[in-house]
Amino acid sequence: MMQQDTIIALATPSGVGAISVIRLSGDKSIEIVDTFFKSIKKGKSLKTQKTHTIHLGHITNNDIIVDEVLVSVFKNPNSYTGENVVEISCHGSSFIQQEIIQLFLQNGCRMADNGEFTMRAFLNGKMDLSQAEAVADVIASNSEASHKMAIQQMRGGITNELKELRAQLLDFAALIELELDFSGEDVEFADRTKFKELVAKITFVLKRLIDSFAFGNAMKNGIPVAIIGEPNVGKSTLLNTLLNEEKAIVSDIAGTTRDAIEDELIIDGVAFRFIDTAGIRETKDVVENIGIKKAYEKAENAQLIIFLIDSNKFSYSSEDFLQEIKTIKERFPNKRLLVIANKIDTLSCHDSSILQSEIENLILLSAKNKTGIEELKAELTSLVNIGALSNNETIVTNSRHFEALNNALMAITSVQEGIDLEISTDLFSIDIRECLRHLGNITGEYDVDKDILGHIFGNFCIGK
Numbered sequence: 052m053m054q055q056d057t058i059i060a061l062a063t064p065s066g067v068g069a070i071s072v073i074r075l076s077g078d079k080s081i082e083i084v085d086t087f088f089k090s091i092k093k094g095k096s097l098k099t100q101k102t103h104t105i106h107l108g109h110i111t112n113n114d115i116i117v118d119e120v121l122v123s124v125f126k127n128p129n130s131y132t133g134e135n136v137v138e139i140s141c142h143g144s145s146f147i148q149q150e151i152i153q154l155f156l157q158n159g160c161r162m163a164d165n166g167e168f169t170m171r172a173f174l175n176g177k178m179d180l181s182q183a184e185a186v187a188d189v190i191a192s193n194s195e196a197s198h199k200m201a202i203q204q205m206r207g208g209i210t211n212e213l214k215e216l217r218a219q220l221l222d223f224a225a226l227i228e229l230e231l232d233f234s235g236e237d238v239e240f241a242d243r244t245k246f247k248e249l250v251a252k253i254t255f256v257l258k259r260l261i262d263s264f265a266f267g268n269a270m271k272n273g274i275p276v277a278i279i280g281e282p283n284v285g286k287s288t289l290l291n292t293l294l295n296e297e298k299a300i301v302s303d304i305a306g307t308t309r310d311a312i313e314d315e316l317i318i319d320g321v322a323f324r325f326i327d328t329a330g331i332r333e334t335k336d337v338v339e340n341i342g343i344k345k346a347y348e349k350a351e352n353a354q355l356i357i358f359l360i361d362s363n364k365f366s367y368s369s370e371d372f373l374q375e376i377k378t379i380k381e382r383f384p385n386k387r388l389l390v391i392a393n394k395i396d397t398l399s400c401h402d403s404s405i406l407q408s409e410i411e412n413l414i415l416l417s418a419k420n421k422t423g424i425e426e427l428k429a430e431l432t433s434l435v436n437i438g439a440l441s442n443n444e445t446i447v448t449n450s451r452h453f454e455a456l457n458n459a460l461m462a463i464t465s466v467q468e469g470i471d472l473e474i475s476t477d478l479f480s481i482d483i484r485e486c487l488r489h490l491g492n493i494t495g496e497y498d499v500d501k502d503i504l505g506h507i508f509g510n511f512c513i514g515k
């Protein structure tokens with residue numbers, strides 16, 4: 052499916068830089084650039100150059116030199132898009148970038164849409180859809196973990212995981228459908244034992260991939276960590292200390308924070324999204340109550356909860372202190388909870404050692420004096436199991452893939468039920484086809500809906 056137009060876009064960020072790259076793709080890209088390119092070697096034409104070669108010369112317009120440039124030539128089908136591609140590396144002035152792009156727009160090119168280079172790479176079979184999607188993730192990755200997952204995906208992670216199983220299922224689908232053609236004659240082409248094994252294997256792999264999504268999604272977008280506790284315990288101070296920035300207002304007035312305030316911090320290659328919330332207490336203030344409700348919601352949706360208590364509370368009453376921890380644990384029975392005693396600087400050494408010894412797994416820190424912060428960070432990273440990442444297991448991070456995997460699992464479960472109930476083959480052959488369709492959706496194997504492509508590539512930047 053060859054695209055007709057030759058497209059052009061700035062591949063590097065707009066604005067001034069040392070060098071900028073302008074990229075063209077399409078049938079006519081080489082000859083269009085050739086018209087305005089004067090090689091330093093007299094009479095050298097780009098059209099006769101080999102693929103993957105670089106040429107020094109000038110881009111000229113009506114004999115006026117626009118810039119001295121390096122031009123790279125990639126020839127169909129040996130390029131990123133699979134089409135003829137030309138890249139012009141010019142000096143990174145905004146004026147030069149615009150002059151060159153305008154020149155080619157007036158001479159047979161059109162502006163590329165968002166992600167159109169990568170969409171063409173997909174349409175020309177250079178990569179499958181899940182790999183093309185991963186290109187956007189690679190560009191967006193901002194931590195070691197998100198980068199690792201995106202690169203793995205771009206290299207075909209999920210595709211490789213499913214390719215073989217899908218091919219085997221396809222074979223069975225064909226055999227079973229063949230049986231249907233001979234339905235009167237009671238023949239069995241498909242080996243039932245092998246088929247059952249395959250269905251079990253597919254179910255197993257799908258479940259593992261589906262299970263990886265919660266982790267993968269959190270790692271990609273930053274693991275949400277809600278900071279909650281009573282007013283004035285130092286939640287906003289902790290947020291600011293972690294971020295090393297005066298992000299939230301701090302004051303000794305109880306009820307300072309109303310709205311949830313959040314920002315991302317990368318610790319040991321993992322992105323965490325810390326969410327400071329309104330202090331939880333009984334109040335008649337309408338706005339404050341909205342904030343408190345929100346605090347509970349944030350905690351509910353977070354992956355981890357940091358529960359902050361003022362250490363001084365322990366000095367007044369260790370029972371109240373313990374009761375508060377108990378209450379919050381009961382409120383969030385299914386959450387990872389980190390209990391932190393703050394303002395440890397105001398406690399005597401004696402009191403803090405009692406505190407430490409009496410309560411298990413308590414982290415003591417001073418958000419204000421920045422002590423105990425490294426211990427907290429170490430605790431946070433230890434709670435995140437990045438073992439899966441280092442084992443190079445495929446981790447699903449894309450919600451479109453997650454949905455397709457769930458649909459495929461539903462279909463294969465129906466197949467399994469069909470086998471168990473020994474219903475006639477023609478009934479579950481539909482479910483096999485359904486499963487194949489959903490698996491094919493991930494890689495874009497079947498005719499992909501134009502809207503879906505538009506949606507996927509519309510989120511890319513221009514020039515990618």
Ligand SMILES: Nc1nc2c(c(=O)[nH]1)N(C=O)[C@@H](CNc1ccc(C(=O)N[C@@H](CCC(=O)O)C(=O)O)cc1)CN2
Nearest residue numbers: 062072074103123125128129130131132133138177186
């Ligand atoms: N200058 C530049 N840098 C870039 C890209 C690009 O398009 N241009 N890329 C864009 O994202 C990435 C690299 N990806 C690329 C993937 C394939 C091919 C390519 O030419 N493939 C051919 C030939 C392979 C060969 O024979 O060496 C092919 O697949 O047939 C180029 C870049 C990152 N860096």
Ligand SMILES: Nc1nc2c(ncn2[C@@H]2O[C@H](COP(=O)(O)OP(=O)(O)OP(=O)(O)O)[C@@H](O)[C@H]2O)c(=O)[nH]1
Nearest residue numbers: 282283284285286287288302306307308330418419
């Ligand atoms: N001594 C001491 N004071 C602290 C510490 N952390 C915070 N504070 C002080 O405690 C007061 C309340 O701090 P905030 O960070 O605004 O408390 P908060 O939990 O966000 O309060 P609300 O937003 O009202 O729920 C401020 O005066 C801080 O300076 C600490 O570690 N030691």
Ligand SMILES: [Mg+2]
Nearest residue numbers: 286287307308
């Ligand atoms: Mg606050």
